Amino acid sequence: MSESGGTFDLVVLGGGSGGYAAALRASELGMSVALIEKDKVGGTCLHRGCIPTKALLHSAEVAENARESETFGVRATFEGIDMDAVNKYKDKVVSGLYKGLSGLLKARQITVVQGEGKLTGTDQVTVDGTVYQGRTILLATGSVPKTLPGLELDGERIISSDDALKLDRVPESVVVLGGGVIGVEFASVWRSYGAEVTIVEALPHLVPAEDEASSKLLERAFRKRGIKSELGTPFESVKTTGDGVRVTLSNGTSHDAEMLLVAVGRGPVSEGLGYAEAGIRMERGFVQVDENLHTGVGNIYAVGDLIPTLQLAHVGFAEGIFVAEHIAGLNPPAIDYDGVPRVTYCEPEVASVGITSQTARERGYEITETSYNLAGNGKSQILQTQGAVKVVAEKDGPVLGVHMVGSRVGELVAESQLIYNWEALPAEVAQLIHPHPTQSEALGEAHLALAGKPLHVHD
Amino acid sequence: MSESGGTFDLVVLGGGSGGYAAALRASELGMSVALIEKDKVGGTCLHRGCIPTKALLHSAEVAENARESETFGVRATFEGIDMDAVNKYKDKVVSGLYKGLSGLLKARQITVVQGEGKLTGTDQVTVDGTVYQGRTILLATGSVPKTLPGLELDGERIISSDDALKLDRVPESVVVLGGGVIGVEFASVWRSYGAEVTIVEALPHLVPAEDEASSKLLERAFRKRGIKSELGTPFESVKTTGDGVRVTLSNGTSHDAEMLLVAVGRGPVSEGLGYAEAGIRMERGFVQVDENLHTGVGNIYAVGDLIPTLQLAHVGFAEGIFVAEHIAGLNPPAIDYDGVPRVTYCEPEVASVGITSQTARERGYEITETSYNLAGNGKSQILQTQGAVKVVAEKDGPVLGVHMVGSRVGELVAESQLIYNWEALPAEVAQLIHPHPTQSEALGEAHLALAGKPLHVHD
């Protein structure tokens, strides 16, 4: 006999970015909420994703700064990485935010249920025999690292991002399989820490989802940093050797390294959870939803990495908030996924919002575009970073996309997001002079140029 | 007899931010332009202001990073500052940008005249006996460091920012007279370089033009960094001692230091240049203009630090562009000075746009406001910076001001600028989820909170 955990306006399965954002917003809107989490609230992003990787990337920046300190007139000697201390720093950041989030869920009187849940009806989730009845159910069980057929992870030599975040040493050499966001971020960290790094990517470019111009700039920057890339070269096989791995590629070349990071994407957590049984439509494991994020079954919604939208924490936030507002009858506008900002936090960073030149052309737009070289931007020269800000606009129309490469450009995409989502004309941005000397001026200059009034522009 | 340098659509006196921006825009609009500069194009900002100070501030950041590297798991030893190398780095950045600017002026076919000019009629400027006739004249002679009555600079012990940028060593100790932008920036640099620093400010707060909340956060951060401040304490006198200076304050205390930096403001360069003689109205040396930046005499306009608007390089750019467009008949909208972003690049940075809570109340607005503590912002925790993002909005109306303190917040003010100038409602910003994990999320969270839908907000 199953015990009753009670009835709630909203039962959320999975306490990651998507799930907890929905829970917080729903409780704000006066709903009773149960949030079921088998591990730790905060999910992938807080414990195995965004936050710990960005802590590593910042310590990598500190290492690079120390190594290049003479360039800036600072006498300092870089002696190495103390991985124990790195992990302590990273874990402290994570645990501080985890404490904050736990406190917040409590303060908003959300019932957090610790345990593994399963959908056992169109309006109920069962955890260890206890049934949580929901007027609405939200599935938010997220994702886990994927691998390739026949490529088995051992957690030691052949590892996933989960394992990579727990390493107690800096590897001498690594092959990173996958040139997407997660792959290039780890490649960047390890290179800054002193490792020999080779990225293997089957597609012809690093960060292949980005505008080709950004990929090319990143490839050049990585080459300069001594990060090797094998692009357009599918992986063939790996075998462990005496002291590491030997990775063989389809072109016949092989690469020896201490370890292989498999970063070929993440797959949804949806098996054995009762989703299919409830009649929910799935494709390649992803739960299918309509534009209101509804599964088509009962009052069941789904958000986050579980559905085939962009796998980003803030997409999870936005989707979670959307569902809460939608079921509260607030009629929120559907999410425009093109308008979601994307940031890759490697050095240099890659950031974008809106669509690429290629997509714009495919959609039939007549476009104008400009690329502002950071060589003309004072602050970027001060930081000694290279890159560009590319802006794509409809001819005589609004900005359609912003694509950037350079140190710290991830913070510039927030402004770009307003420009894109508010459908600003280049001239409307150009009217506002950016603060000097900042990197944001590069964004301003690109818009000045597109508006036909270039200021600090060299050809 | 005076030789003729020719007749131009626009003759610009002074090649700083205001002057050269006008020249560039005017030439773009098809005008013939003469730009008269006695020293180097780029003016204060490029050679003695924005750029060199920000280079020092970045090398200070590198020094702090090296000093605190252990916190981030990086083993590095900070050994000191190599002032020669700092100056080399700074000069390289400046000369690179100077070369770029000179090339740009040439490419746009602007006649750059090297020499000291004087207004010798309502439509002419004379340089070494050569007359440059202008259909329009633009005065842009900028500003120089001011001092207090009776306080004489010797360039060695009692110095201005011009001298401070040329130092060949790090002083052991400094008293900084003036807690405005320039004062706190130098205080921040020297502290990072290892000096004992005391700021003396007659007003009760550091950066007194900022919202009081920002001043207080900066004061706390500076205290933690070991920068001493004497606030609300007017300066009385200074005398040189055997190995430095002794600074006496109105409250009777005195401070010994190796040098005294006088950073009490900048005064316009307007004497002996024929301005008054031409009938131009001046107040405390500042040229007076109407909202079209016209002096009221002939076709003479004035921009930049010469007129009593905000002394910022990008204000100079905006004013220069405005004048060029105005005389070309484009009818540009008058500049809204409240909408100009302000950044102070000390550590932590201070940035703002729009008006303060106090000003909003004085103007009769009914306001709501929120302050988002960076303790809740993941990226700020990663950077280990403290501070806040404060947003002031009209009740049920648009955002009136954004005020921020924290490392790197200077880049966040670009987004804030669009929010303020486009008169966005908090809800319109809240609708757009910021990229995770960035510092820009703090701005997003503040707007979410103001829109009544706080996400990661702790009380």
Next chain:
Amino acid sequence: AETEAGGGGEAYVTPLVRKLAAEQGVDLSTVKGSGVGGRIRKQDVQEAARQQ
């Protein structure tokens, strides 16, 4: 007043105001701006929509 600004731009209107005007069916060229420099603000568009 003639507010045509060359160089590719019209009179300075913010994107938010432009969208609002489109939603409310307000022709911006008939709206008098009450903002800085004669800029058209949201309130001006709302007022114009009310009077339509």
